[in-house]
Amino acid sequence: MTVLDVRELRTTFQTREGAACAVDGVSFTLERGRVLGLVGESGSGKSVTSLSLMRLLPRGVRVEGQALLNGVDLVTAADAELRRLRGGEIAMIFQDPTTSLNPVYTVGWQLEEMIRLHNDIPRAQVRERARDMLGAVGIAQPATRLDDYPHQFSGGMRQRVMIAMALANNPSVLIADEPTTALDVTTQAQILVLLRRLRAEFDSAIMLITHDLGVVAEICDDVAVMYGGRIVERAPVDEIFESPRHPYTWGLLDSMPSRATSGRLRSIPGTPPSLTELPGGCRFHPRCPVAMDKCRTEPPALRPEGDDGGHLDACHLPAERKRAHGQGLASAPAVSR
Numbered sequence: 001m002t003v004l005d006v007r008e009l010r011t012t013f014q015t016r017e018g019a020a021c022a023v024d025g026v027s028f029t030l031e032r033g034r035v036l037g038l039v040g041e042s043g044s045g046k047s048v049t050s051l052s053l054m055r056l057l058p059r060g061v062r063v064e065g066q067a068l069l070n071g072v073d074l075v076t077a078a079d080a081e082l083r084r085l086r087g088g089e090i091a092m093i094f095q096d097p098t099t100s101l102n103p104v105y106t107v108g109w110q111l112e113e114m115i116r117l118h119n120d121i122p123r124a125q126v127r128e129r130a131r132d133m134l135g136a137v138g139i140a141q142p143a144t145r146l147d148d149y150p151h152q153f154s155g156g157m158r159q160r161v162m163i164a165m166a167l168a169n170n171p172s173v174l175i176a177d178e179p180t181t182a183l184d185v186t187t188q189a190q191i192l193v194l195l196r197r198l199r200a201e202f203d204s205a206i207m208l209i210t211h212d213l214g215v216v217a218e219i220c221d222d223v224a225v226m227y228g229g230r231i232v233e234r235a236p237v238d239e240i241f242e243s244p245r246h247p248y249t250w251g252l253l254d255s256m257p258s259r260a261t262s263g264r265l266r267s268i269p270g271t272p273p274s275l276t277e278l279p280g281g282c283r284f285h286p287r288c289p290v291a292m293d294k295c296r297t298e299p300p301a302l303r304p305e306g307d308d309g310g311h312l313d314a315c316h317l318p319a320e321r322k323r324a325h326g327q328g329l330a331s332a333p334a335v336s337r
């Protein structure tokens with residue numbers, strides 16, 4: 001079931017060099033109980049997409065298009081409605097938990113405040129729910145830990161607290177922006193296991209933003225690949241790894257440690273485009289190893305190949321070329337689930 005339907009989302013900053021369109025006509029849906037991975041190099045517009053949906057960008061930033069959350073358009077919703085939705089129907093976890101936890105209040109107080117804000121229930125019940133949430137995210141002795149301050153938790157534990165806060169009101173949509181990037185590898189793995197478990201338990205739709213395709217293989221059901229503010233490929237996770245069609249996706253996969261065929265990690269040559277000097281045609285053409293003449297002038301539309309409506313890509317290459325390359329890649333990383 002679709003819980004968030006994003007259509008032609010477009011976000012424009014005013015900069016000294018002119019208008020900068022960081023998100024340029026992005027469309028996707030989030031489905032109940034499924035995880036969509038939003039991937040792409042740094043600067044491709046992943047965070048701006050999520051901040052646009054949460055309406056957390058500074059005033060003056062133009063956001064256009066539609067984002068229907070259970071029928072309510074987040075792009076045009078009034079402030080009062082947004083306050084009701086944020087932390088209730090839609091919640092977000094950031095990369096750095098210290099920025100969203102207040103150091104002067106106990107973790108319990110902050111968690112309870114989040115629950116109180118959205119539910120008219122007695123104090124004792126709020127406390128109970130807060131304790132249960134801490135327990136659910138794997139914090140030992142949750143009843144006692146409610147009285148601790150954020151600095152008394154380790155980085156990984158603080159991220160668990162953030163996840164507890166985000167899920168406290170059982171949101172339809174959870175957006176997690178690089179939730180494990182700041183953590184060490186072991187803690188990272190634990191948080192991923194936790195997210196996977198919670199997805200099943202809470203049945204939220206999750207949008208997981210990451211630049212790490214290993215994380216995607218671990219937890220995502222669907223993948224959207226972003227480049228220069230646009231989605232260039234979107235498919236179920238197995239399709240992305242087994243038959244990627246877009247040359248940018250090929251590059252991302254080639255730069256994955258577990259897939260590097262030569263034992264040496266390859267990164268995509270060149271750098272992502274500047275927002276104020278975006279190349280015409282296909283935005284990837286200056287870096288694309290197989291660019292053709294028309295790539296410089298005609299922007300490719302995101303569309304299915306034939307009748308496979310579940311796998312979309314935005315590239316002018318003929319279908320056979322996309323297929324041939326996809327099959328030439330090493331096999332996908334082991335997906336443990």
Ligand SMILES: Nc1ncnc2c1ncn2[C@@H]1O[C@H](COP(=O)(O)OP(=O)(O)O)[C@@H](O)[C@H]1O
Nearest residue numbers: 013020022041042043044045046047048049275
């Ligand atoms: N407040 C801002 N003003 C101008 N440009 C911004 C602002 N925030 C982000 N950008 C630009 O938007 C683009 C996308 O950024 P972002 O969504 O953060 O990328 P990422 O995919 O790494 O999350 C980048 O080029 C960034 O410089």
Ligand code: SF4
Nearest residue numbers: 282285288295315316
């Ligand atoms: S449209 Fe052209 S430049 Fe863009 S990815 Fe496809 S082949 Fe490369």
Ligand SMILES: [Mg+2]
Nearest residue numbers: 046047048177
């Ligand atoms: Mg980001």
